[in-house]
Amino acid sequence: MASTSGGADGLSEGSFGGFKNRLGLEKSPYLLQHANNPVNWYPWGKEAFEKAKKENKLIFLSVGYSTCHWCHVMEKESFENKEIGQILNENFVPIKVDREERPDVDQVYMLFVQATQGGGGWPLSVWLTPSLKPIVGGTYFPPEDRYFGRPGFKSVLLKIIKAWQDNDRAVLQQGDEILSQLAQAAKFKIEKTDNLPDCQTIVKNCFDMLNKRYDHEHGGFGRAPKFPQPVYLEFMFRRYAVDKEGDDGRKAREIGLTTLRKMALGGMYDHIGKGFHRYSTDAEWHLPHFEKMLYDQAQLAAAYASAYQVSKEPVFAEILHEILFYVSNCLRDKAGGFYSAEDADSLPAETAAEKKEGAFYVWTYEELLNSLSTTLSGKEGVTEGDVFAFHYDVQKSGNIEPFKDPHGELLRQNVLIVRGDLKKTAEKFDLSVEDTQKILVAARRKLNDLRQKRPRPHLDNKVLTSWNGLMISGFARAAQVLDDPDCLRRASEAIEFLSATVFQPQHERLLRSCYYDAARDGMVIGSNPIPGFADDYAMLINGLLDTYEACFDEKLIQFAEKLQNIQDNLFWDENDNGYFATAAGNESEIVLRLKDGEDGAEPSSNSISCRNLLRLSMFLGRPELAEKAVKLMTSFGSHLQTMPMAVPEMVGALMLYSNTPKQIIICGDSNCDDTKALIRCVNSHYLPNKVVIVSNGETPFLRDRIAVLSSMHKVDGKATAYVCENFECKKPVNTVEELDAILK
Numbered sequence: 001m002a003s004t005s006g007g008a009d010g011l012s013e014g015s016f017g018g019f020k021n022r023l024g025l026e027k028s029p030y031l032l033q034h035a036n037n038p039v040n041w042y043p044w045g046k047e048a049f050e051k052a053k054k055e056n057k058l059i060f061l062s063v064g065y066s067t068c069h070w071c072h073v074m075e076k077e078s079f080e081n082k083e084i085g086q087i088l089n090e091n092f093v094p095i096k097v098d099r100e101e102r103p104d105v106d107q108v109y110m111l112f113v114q115a116t117q118g119g120g121g122w123p124l125s126v127w128l129t130p131s132l133k134p135i136v137g138g139t140y141f142p143p144e145d146r147y148f149g150r151p152g153f154k155s156v157l158l159k160i161i162k163a164w165q166d167n168d169r170a171v172l173q174q175g176d177e178i179l180s181q182l183a184q185a186a187k188f189k190i191e192k193t194d195n196l197p198d199c200q201t202i203v204k205n206c207f208d209m210l211n212k213r214y215d216h217e218h219g220g221f222g223r224a225p226k227f228p229q230p231v232y233l234e235f236m237f238r239r240y241a242v243d244k245e246g247d248d249g250r251k252a253r254e255i256g257l258t259t260l261r262k263m264a265l266g267g268m269y270d271h272i273g274k275g276f277h278r279y280s281t282d283a284e285w286h287l288p289h290f291e292k293m294l295y296d297q298a299q300l301a302a303a304y305a306s307a308y309q310v311s312k313e314p315v316f317a318e319i320l321h322e323i324l325f326y327v328s329n330c331l332r333d334k335a336g337g338f339y340s341a342e343d344a345d346s347l348p349a350e351t352a353a354e355k356k357e358g359a360f361y362v363w364t365y366e367e368l369l370n371s372l373s374t375t376l377s378g379k380e381g382v383t384e385g386d387v388f389a390f391h392y393d394v395q396k397s398g399n400i401e402p403f404k405d406p407h408g409e410l411l412r413q414n415v416l417i418v419r420g421d422l423k424k425t426a427e428k429f430d431l432s433v434e435d436t437q438k439i440l441v442a443a444r445r446k447l448n449d450l451r452q453k454r455p456r457p458h459l460d461n462k463v464l465t466s467w468n469g470l471m472i473s474g475f476a477r478a479a480q481v482l483d484d485p486d487c488l489r490r491a492s493e494a495i496e497f498l499s500a501t502v503f504q505p506q507h508e509r510l511l512r513s514c515y516y517d518a519a520r521d522g523m524v525i526g527s528n529p530i531p532g533f534a535d536d537y538a539m540l541i542n543g544l545l546d547t548y549e550a551c552f553d554e555k556l557i558q559f560a561e562k563l564q565n566i567q568d569n570l571f572w573d574e575n576d577n578g579y580f581a582t583a584a585g586n587e588s589e590i591v592l593r594l595k596d597g598e599d600g601a602e603p604s605s606n607s608i609s610c611r612n613l614l615r616l617s618m619f620l621g622r623p624e625l626a627e628k629a630v631k632l633m634t635s636f637g638s639h640l641q642t643m644p645m646a647v648p649e650m651v652g653a654l655m656l657y658s659n660t661p662k663q664i665i666i667c668g669d670s671n672c673d674d675t676k677a678l679i680r681c682v683n684s685h686y687l688p689n690k691v692v693i694v695s696n697g698e699t700p701f702l703r704d705r706i707a708v709l710s711s712m713h714k715v716d717g718k719a720t721a722y723v724c725e726n727f728e729c730k731k732p733v734n735t736v737e738e739l740d741a742i743l744k
Helices: 029-033 046-055 069-079 082-091 103-117 153-166 168-189 199-213 230-242 247-265 294-311 314-330 365-371 384-391 422-428 433-451 465-482 485-501 534-551 554-571 605-620 623-635 637-642 648-658 673-683 700-705 707-711 736-743
Strands: 058-064 092-098 124-128 134-138 462-464 513-517 522-524 662-667 690-695 720-725
Touching: 029 092, 046 058, 046 092, 058 069, 058 103, 058 153, 069 082, 069 153, 082 092, 082 153, 103 124, 103 134, 103 168, 134 153, 134 168, 153 168, 199 230, 199 247, 199 637, 199 648, 230 247, 230 294, 230 648, 247 294, 247 314, 294 314, 294 465, 314 465, 314 485, 365 384, 365 433, 384 422, 384 433, 422 433, 462 465, 465 485, 465 534, 485 534, 485 554, 534 554, 534 605, 554 605, 554 700, 605 623, 605 648, 605 690, 605 700, 623 637, 623 648, 637 648, 662 673, 673 690, 673 736, 690 700, 700 707, 720 736
Parallel strands: 058 092, 662 690
Antiparallel strands: 058 124, 124 134, 462 513, 513 522, 662 720
16 A cells, blocks of 8 residues: 655645645646645546556546535545545545536546436546546545445445455456446437438427426426526527417417526525526525526526517516626626636634535524614614515524525525515505615615625636636627627627637637636636637637627637637547537547537537537538538437437527528628617517628628628618528618518
8 A cells, every 4th residue: 555644645744835735736726625635636637547557546536616515515524534535545546626627527427427326416426447447436425324324435435445456357347348338328328310300390399398397386497406597598588589479489488587587586596796596406496505607697697688688678687787797796807707606605704613505695684684774764663674674585583494404504594585576565664666676775785795794605716718608698698688888898808818818829729727826816827728628619609609799890700710610620520420528639538538418507519519500601601511500410310309408509509590590781880870770679689590790891801701791782871781581681771660670
């Protein structure tokens, strides 16, 4: 057994930049959280692999992320335990992976755990042979056998050590067999069809599947825990757009709007600091898991933008504004990029010894009323706190049922939720709706000021290219729908930041991530830069196209085309079509090359890419890109036919392809009022199956690509709109009323 004291493998204080193990030399916030564990952690890489082979040791792989609650629990219980640390150090090569940094590693071994355990999650715990083949896996393990009926981590370690010492050849053979079976399963999981599936059938099946899971009382899909699932909501709005008068179309509209309304009233929405928490632990959106993820804010911003276009209800514009307010104030780096997440756990007070989930966000009845003690004018004995407590269901004993809080962390605490409405609150206190609104706004501001004095949750200040692409889309969609130049500026600054930081023109590639460095007070690239994955390209391209349709700078289309060409070269499967998640040539680190096949918390790279290809084909006059999109959809044909609800974003791309998308071309200067008026008219409509181009006679890049642009001009010296399908255009119009009539 290897020694654990001193030397290159030891844990002597200060060996690694003042930390106890090699993770102290990394940039990932998650890896740095484990840099002082008594475990001799290695990052994923050649040094660890060579050590495992040289010493003939199994690898223990632990995958998580910095805002993962159960990752924190397992660290405290097991990875800070010196006895367990010694067992790991002497018998295994322990490797830590940030799943957000390395989704390729996470994807392979999550597939293994899901196949063998029937489910997965984080922390992901997997034992590998020295050649990286999985043999045993699970998620969270308690330290001892007596917890929750689960095998204890220490016991599992000892059993695996014995199996390896007794017959390492049998274990290696097991790893070979498992990897072979996983490769077959992954290939079987994504089957192509000979022809493109029928769009109408696929859309109907997808709607029916989701409709069956729809919660008619609370909105959303399925039972607790309940996730926001914006990919489902966007599908519902697209379903409505192609059949506004049909029963399914009207129902799809109501499903999308009701779900977004209910979510915004619930405790999953942060009524004080704004933005959405990760998910609700109950069906009514009340008690959340409190972490806040950038990808949720990004996709929900886009969903609320769509809802506002569909309904014109001010509440959706209000929530959209508030999401972006939160992101701008809490997740934005001064250089323009967006950080990844805020943790669920924080200290209840500066003097507290332990963090608690939700401590930053919850309120006791007494704390709230003491902070909102002003008596209302003309309402003797009634304070602003009374109004606030009634409106947000704040109770003296707390509003969390004990069975929802098994660890007692939320005893006597309240998570704000609106169970009624403004009118009901106004009637309760004999107030006008307007005065009630003013009271609640002022109270929220006071509570926000008070909350800023609490210890903040941990901030994961890692910038991921893919999630930033999603957030750029969120700001760009808001810029279009709200006609808000500040939102456009945020999107544009993020693009400039990514172009200067994670795009490497000399290598013709994107990087996955960059990191805030406190010592430099700025963003830096890690010492071992991680090449971008397919989702980094796909989501950034999507963000570029959305931002173009907000500002009409053709350089964004140029950059998008460049990235699409690189993505095609790196990730396209020439044999079976579709995009691999990882580039070729990395087989020494990644034992399976997989494809993103399902839309989950984030849309898959293949689904997003499908829509990108179709939009680019119209922007660039390149029909071969649309042909590639058809090949991509055909490669996922069995998915589309048998389980379309698993790929609603790809179903949306199929709808874009099959329903003859519109090209809306506006001839005019985008800075002139008449052009802006036509653009605002377009953006007032929910038109998911369209592209918008503004041509002012000085757009050489697009004019060279789309021949018909040269024949389009202003009429009577005014900005003029051409609405076309397959570039066969209706009579040009140059008034808002005429354009509005065509788009309706």
